[in-house]
Amino acid sequence: xxxxxxxxxxxxxxxxxxxxxxxxxxxxxxxxxxxxxxxxxxxxxxxxxxxxxxxxxxxxxxxxxxxxxxxxxxxxxxxxxxxxxxxxxxxxxxxxxxxxxxxxxxxxxxxxxxxxxxxxxxxxxxxxxxxxxxxxxxxxxxxxxxxxxxxxxxxxxxxxxxxxxxxxxxxxxxxxxxxxxxxxxxxxxxxxxxxxxxxxxxxxxxxxxxxxxxxxxxxxxxxxxxxxxxxxxxxxxxxxxxxxxxxxxxxxxxxxxxxxxxxxxxxxxxxxxxxxxxxxxxxxxxxxxxxxxxxxxxxxxxxxxxxxxxxxxxxxxxxxxxxxxx
Numbered sequence: 262x263x264x265x266x267x268x269x270x271x272x273x274x275x276x277x278x279x280x281x282x283x284x285x286x287x288x289x290x291x292x293x294x295x296x297x298x299x300x301x302x303x304x305x306x307x308x309x310x311x312x313x314x315x316x317x318x319x320x321x322x323x324x325x326x327x328x329x330x331x332x333x334x335x336x337x338x339x340x341x342x343x344x345x346x347x348x349x350x351x352x353x354x355x356x357x358x359x360x361x362x363x364x365x366x367x368x369x370x371x372x373x374x375x376x377x378x379x380x381x382x383x384x385x386x387x388x389x390x391x392x393x394x395x396x397x398x399x400x401x402x403x404x405x406x407x408x409x410x411x412x413x414x415x416x417x418x419x420x421x422x423x424x425x426x427x428x429x430x431x432x433x434x435x436x437x438x439x440x441x442x443x444x445x446x447x448x449x450x451x452x453x454x455x456x457x458x459x460x461x462x463x464x465x466x467x468x469x470x471x472x473x474x475x476x477x478x479x480x481x482x483x484x485x486x487x488x489x490x491x492x493x494x495x496x497x498x499x500x501x502x503x504x505x506x507x508x509x510x511x512x513x514x515x516x517x518x519x520x521x522x523x524x525x526x527x528x529x530x531x532x533x534x535x536x537x538x539x540x541x542x543x544x545x546x547x548x549x550x551x552x553x554x555x556x557x558x559x560x561x562x563x564x565x566x567x568x569x570x571x572x573x574x575x576x577x578x579x580x581x582x583x584x585x586x587x
Contacts, residue, residue: 341386352390383396
């Protein structure tokens with residue numbers, strides 16, 4: 262029997278160079294309930310080396326999903342089994358990334374042109390694990406961007422057993438736009454995602470793209486099952502402090518910014534003792550005090566001091582003092 266599915270009312274998008282284990286630990290200090298995802302990990306990277314390092318996480322990060330990049334059903338099944346064995350709550354297949362490197366490896370958004378292959382991949386993964394297997398995709402690619410194309414893709418993949426689709430409400434241009442441009446230039450079409458939910462009422466549909474506030478997220482939840490945000494959580498991570506109460510009906514009080522920082526400082530001390538660089542952790546903290554007195558001094562101090570090879574916990578202590586003194 263499949264394991265119970267995580268609550269995906271609000272999710273943090275898998276983002277390369279952002280959603281590493283330090284960022285995820287930090288966000289979990291702010292919200293107990295949001296669904297977290299790893300950066301995309303390729304099947305080759307897992308199967309041919311670095312499994313322990315790439316799959317490492319802190320137990321506090323649950324609920325947590327692993328996002329995989331790949332297009333070979335056998336390799337994806339092996340990698341999904343690794344995720345399940347390591348205790349992940351979900352494994353997600355990337356069918357949305359438009360980068361040249363990803364496309365060369367025949368995975369990411371280009372797979373939207375091969376719905377049957379995606380279905381084969383999902384079926385192989387689902388047969389290998391009991392945790393949920395999900396797909397993150399776009400509303401279209403290049404000139405395969407009609408609603409009929411998207412409907413056909415969802416229907417084909419759903420027939421393989423996939424019950425959850427995370428849909429970025431922009432098409433992707435696989436040639437002519439960079440990954441960064443693909444996050445902004447193609448216009449958003451939320452109605453298309455809503456239409457998919459209406460046509461497939463038994464599927465769980467999560468909407469992604471251009472969502473910046475919890476109020477916007479709540480509005481989307483009247484039409485779909487969940488919302489995924491990305492850059493908003495990077496730029497202003499403390500916006501998640503209100504998510505548990507507003508979106509999950511969790512009555513427990515949200516932690517203060519200072520409480521989050523104090524808890525993260527204890528974590529940073531432990532990681533420093535293991536040889537982790539301070540900058541690899543503090544780069545995620547820069548937006549914690551956005552809009553608050555002392556925020557600029559806090560950001561500047563960490564940006565200038567934490568990058569030094571010898572930087573220790575004293576740098577973070579001093580940044581904390583700058584905020585308290587403001």
